[in-house]
Amino acid sequence: xxxxxxxxxxxxxxxxxxxxxxxxxxxxxxxxxxxxxxxxxxxxxxxxxxxxxxxxxxxxxxxxxxxxxxxxxxxxxxxxxxxxxxxxxxxxxxxxxx
Numbered sequence: 412x413x414x415x416x417x418x419x420x421x422x423x424x425x426x427x428x429x430x431x432x433x434x435x436x437x438x439x440x441x442x443x444x445x446x447x448x449x450x451x452x453x454x455x456x457x458x459x460x461x462x463x464x465x466x467x468x469x470x471x472x473x474x475x476x477x478x479x480x481x482x483x484x485x486x487x488x489x490x491x492x493x494x495x496x497x498x499x500x501x502x503x504x505x506x507x508x509x
Contacts, residue, residue: 432483442496445479466501474501
């Protein structure tokens with residue numbers, strides 16, 4: 412088993428994140444600060460002809476999106492240069508998530 416898949420590899424990754432940003436109990440170790448939104452994604456026009464992906468068919472799909480700052484420190488300023496993140500979860504039904 413390679414180091415990045417092992418318990419030791421996971422511990423090394425967590426240790427590296429905490430070395431870079433410090434320990435902040437109650438927050439994620441990466442992308443500690445973010446804003447969540449809920450909305451609806453409506454596919455445009457003829458995209459259903461190009462794919463079988465459920466969320467790109469005719470019906471509107473409920474989505475949850477999270478915009479985040481990449482740092483693990485929840486107190487870091489938005490003025491600091493860093494990557495930003497966007498995560499989107501769409502859900503056609505309670506049983507099928509994309």
